[in-house]
Amino acid sequence: MNERKASDFKIRSNRLTEFAVERDYDRCIKCEVCVKQCAFDVHYYDEEEDQIKHRPENCVGCHRCAVLCPTDAITIKSNPAQYRAHGSWSGEHVKDINRQAETGGVVLTGSGNDKTAPVYWDKMLINASQVTNPSIDPLREPMELRTYIGARPDKVEVKDGKLASKMPPQIKIEMPILFSAISYGAISYNVQKAIAEAAQELGTLYNTGEGGLHPDFYKYKDSTIVQVASGRFGVHPDYLNAARMVEIKIGQGAKPGIGGHLAGEKVSESVSITRMIPMGTDAISPAPQHDIYSIEDLRMLIYALKEATNYRVPVSVKIAAVHNAAAIASGIVRAGADVVAIDGFRGGTGAAPKAIRDNVGLPIEFALAAVDKRLRDEGIRNRVTLISGGGIRCAADIVKAIALGADAVYIGTAALIAVGCTLCQKCYSGKCNWGIATQNPYLAKRVNPDIARQRLVNMVNGWSHEIKEMLGGMGINSIESLKGSRSQLRGVGLTSEEIEILGIRPAGQ
Ligand code: SF4
Ligand code: SF4
Numbered sequence: 001m002n003e004r005k006a007s008d009f010k011i012r013s014n015r016l017t018e019f020a021v022e023r024d025y026d027r028c029i030k031c032e033v034c035v036k037q038c039a040f041d042v043h044y045y046d047e048e049e050d051q052i053k054h055r056p057e058n059c060v061g062c063h064r065c066a067v068l069c070p071t072d073a074i075t076i077k078s079n080p081a082q083y084r085a086h087g088s089w090s091g092e093h094v095k096d097i098n099r100q101a102e103t104g105g106v107v108l109t110g111s112g113n114d115k116t117a118p119v120y121w122d123k124m125l126i127n128a129s130q131v132t133n134p135s136i137d138p139l140r141e142p143m144e145l146r147t148y149i150g151a152r153p154d155k156v157e158v159k160d161g162k163l164a165s166k167m168p169p170q171i172k173i174e175m176p177i178l179f180s181a182i183s184y185g186a187i188s189y190n191v192q193k194a195i196a197e198a199a200q201e202l203g204t205l206y207n208t209g210e211g212g213l214h215p216d217f218y219k220y221k222d223s224t225i226v227q228v229a230s231g232r233f234g235v236h237p238d239y240l241n242a243a244r245m246v247e248i249k250i251g252q253g254a255k256p257g258i259g260g261h262l263a264g265e266k267v268s269e270s271v272s273i274t275r276m277i278p279m280g281t282d283a284i285s286p287a288p289q290h291d292i293y294s295i296e297d298l299r300m301l302i303y304a305l306k307e308a309t310n311y312r313v314p315v316s317v318k319i320a321a322v323h324n325a326a327a328i329a330s331g332i333v334r335a336g337a338d339v340v341a342i343d344g345f346r347g348g349t350g351a352a353p354k355a356i357r358d359n360v361g362l363p364i365e366f367a368l369a370a371v372d373k374r375l376r377d378e379g380i381r382n383r384v385t386l387i388s389g390g391g392i393r394c395a396a397d398i399v400k401a402i403a404l405g406a407d408a409v410y411i412g413t414a415a416l417i418a419v420g421c422t423l424c425q426k427c428y429s430g431k432c433n434w435g436i437a438t439q440n441p442y443l444a445k446r447v448n449p450d451i452a453r454q455r456l457v458n459m460v461n462g463w464s465h466e467i468k469e470m471l472g473g474m475g476i477n478s479i480e481s482l483k484g485s486r487s488q489l490r491g492v493g494l495t496s497e498e499i500e501i502l503g504i505r506p507a508g509q
Contacts, residue, residue, distance in 0.1 A: 014098045016091070019059040020079045027073035028052055034065035034074060039431035039443055062424035064433040096354065107354040110427025110437065112254060112391070112413050113346045115358050120365035120498070121397045125507060127488045129475035136477050138468035144478035145175040145464055147408050149205075149245065149385045150314040151338035168338060169314050171244050174203030175464045176402060176479055179456075180343075180389045180410030181227055181249065181318070183211025185262045185271040185283065186350030186427070188444035191419055191436050194452030196220040201453065202460050207410070208234075210249060210260060210285060212274040218242050225316070228305065230259055231285030233275040237308060245313050245339065246305045248298070250289065251320030253347030253390035256361045260285040261351055265430045268439040299335035306336075314338035314385075321345060321367030321390065322360075326374035333380050341410060342367050344390030348413040350437055351428030364390045365404065369502045372405025372484060381405075381484075395466035404502065405484045418459040419452045 021042060030052055034043040040058045043065060045051075059076060066074040083091035096107050129135040136143070150170035157164040179199055184192045186209065193216070199206035200223040207225040208217075212234015217224070221242040228235050229249040240246055251257065262271075262283035272279035292298050302315050309315075316339035317332045319325060329340050344364025349357060368388045375381035388401050389410030398409050417423070420434040427437035435446030467479070476482055490507040491499045499506055 011102050013057075013102055015095050015102075016081055016083060017057045017059070017079050018095075019056060019061045020077045021054040021056045021059055022075040022077065023052065023054065024071075024073045024075075025051070027071040029071055029073075031070060033068055033070060037064050037068055037433060039433050039438075039440070040426075060424045060426045060433075062422050062426070062433045064422075108351055108428045109354040109357055109425050110349060110351055110429075111416075111421070111423050111425045112348045113357050114423075114425070117345075117363065119346075119391070120363055120494075120502070121391075121393070121400050123493050123498075124365075124400050124489045124491055124502070124504065126396065126399055126403070126470055126474070127490070128473040133475040135475050136472040138465075138472040141472070141477060143468040143471060144480070145467060147173050147176040147479060149173060149178075149339060149387075149408065151384060152382050154383065169312055171205065171314065172203075173205060173408070175460065175467070176406075176408035177202075177398065177460055177463065178204055178225070178387065178408060178410050179206035179415055180347075180412035181207040181209035181225075181247070181252075182348075182412055182416070183209030183227075183233075183262075183350075184214050184217075184274055185211040185266055185439070187416075187436055188438055188447060189214065189216075189270065190444055190447040190449045191416075191452060192217070194419060194447065194449040194456060195415060196223060197449065197453040198456035198460070199223040201457050204460075205244060207247065211262075211271070212276065213239050213242055214270065214274045227318075228301075229285055230287070230289045231283065233277065233283060233285070236276075240305065240308050243309070243313055245316055246309060247316040247318050247339075247341065248289070248301060248305070248337075249318045250292070250298075251318070251322070251343070252349065253320045253343030253345050253361055253364070254349035255352040255356045256320030256322050256345075257287060258353070258356055259287040263351070263428065263430060266439045271439060295331040295335050298332065302336045316341050316385075316387070318343060320347075321362040321364050323362065325362065325367045326370040329371040330374055330378055330380070333375060333384050337384060339385045339387060340371070341387040341389065342371055343410070344368075344388070347390030348416070349427070364388050364392075364401075366498075366501055368401060368406055369404050369486075373503055376405075376484075395463040396470065398463065399467055399470045399482065400489060402479060402482050403485050403488045404504075405486075407483060414459070415456055418455045419447060 042058045043054050046053045083094050148170045151168040179195050195206045205225050210227050210229030224243050225245040226243040227247045227249050264280045264282045305315050317337040318341035321344045332340050345361030385407045387408050388406040392409045392411050432438040435443050486504050489504040491504050492507045
């Protein structure tokens with residue numbers, strides 16, 4: 001019998017094209033900029049017809065071609081041809097099923113959750129002073145955003161007017177904003193360099209993620225947080241001792257409960273040296289840390305890292321926002337962590353199964369409110385710094401996060417957008433047209449690290465001005481005074497349960 005194997009068939013895609021590419025041929029000068037710029041081979045020159053043509057089925061909607069076309073001849077639109085409307089089966093379900101019917105694999109995605117789950121930041125409004133407790137003009141009065149990261153002792157002793165207690169290690173940062181963990185490998189050398197230099201210039205910290213520390217980046221050590229994740233990529237004594245803070249990564253908001261996967265195509269020679277893995281091999285970090293199965297195990301790792309760094313730097317533990325985040329955070333504090341970082345379900349990712357990114361975890365707003373409350377109820381809130389991340393989009397989100405109980409925030413996706421990311425969600429492909437999530441030298445050169453650094457500095461400085469404006473409006477002259485001050489927030493369009501969990505009052509009360 002002549003049996004045919006699955007590999008004998010070429011499966012034709014049934015998926016509708018997501019984007020429509022429109023080219024104004026009256027404007028097109030056939031310069032081929034679009035042809036050269038698109039790593040997804042959307043545009044090509046047709047010699048026979050002497051025309052630039054396109055394959056819209058390849059378009060990922062990154063808009064690189066439209067932005068760089070010298071004559072503005074290209075428009076990228078959502079394809080007006082849509083799947084038939086259906087109350088239960090959305091076009092996205094149909095598309096994903098077809099994708100899996102074609103490949104048999106997991107549907108991968110990059111960047112953050114794009115579902116329409118409520119963004120609770122948008123349902124909280126900030127207070128402002130009127131008449132009594134007058135507002136403060138930040139242009140004329142000093143306004144303090146300085147923040148300290150690290151553990152705080154329950155009490156201190158003062159002798160002869162001087163502090164007599166030995167303080168745990170603290171890091172002073174100039175604003176309550178840190179760049180969150182994004183590994184070299186997931187992003188290009190130029191982008192990580194830009195982030196490190198921006199952190200240095202701003203007087204804050206950036207985070208290596210789980211990708212190790214490139215030898216060139218040791219010079220930024222005063223601004224560096226190094227991660228110890230389940231794969232232990234690039235972890236060695238020099239790495240730990242190059243850091244201002246060491247972070248144990250238990251989980252990530254975009255993909256709680258699963259490990260990481262950096263495709264072999266992104267493991268260039270330089271990435272392989274930094275991660276201490278063979279070039280071209282997939283870098284797979286396991287879902288759990290294989291030496292942590294209890295709070296006691298976590299305590300052993302925290303103290304092993306403190307020993308390794310001679311108790312010189314704070315140790316942070318990062319968890320994804322999950323249902324029992326408050327109880328876990330309490331255990332982490334009792335295990336001796338100096339910092340707890342909580343990452344919400346809208347956090348970014350270089351690569352994650354779509355099913356996990358879109359369906360697992362919690363909004364950071366709820367997790368943060370629950371963690372802060374639990375630590376306060378247990379009388380241990382002051383022992384740690386709480387950093388929240390995963391969906392911080394603007395200065396107002398930061399003010400709300402700090403009023404809800406955070407000491408500082410991590411920003412990741414916002415930083416990449418400042419550098420040029422257009423949220424096309426193809427980070428996992430290694431073909432980022434904006435030169436960010438790629439190790440392809442031709443694409444990576446598209447980011448000039450000096451310009452990227454300046455864009456990051458500008459964005460954070462702009463946010464800092466806005467935070468000062470909002471603080472001044474509340475009649476507060478220091479970010480420290482806002483911490484956990486939930487009375488400055490009011491909820492709009494929230495249920496009574498949501499109001500209760502967030503620990504705020506409804507608007508009008
Ligand atoms: S970049 Fe613009 S002008 Fe140049 S070939 Fe493409 S569409 Fe034509
Ligand atoms: S980093 Fe690049 S690939 Fe990833 S979402 Fe942004 S533009 Fe797309």
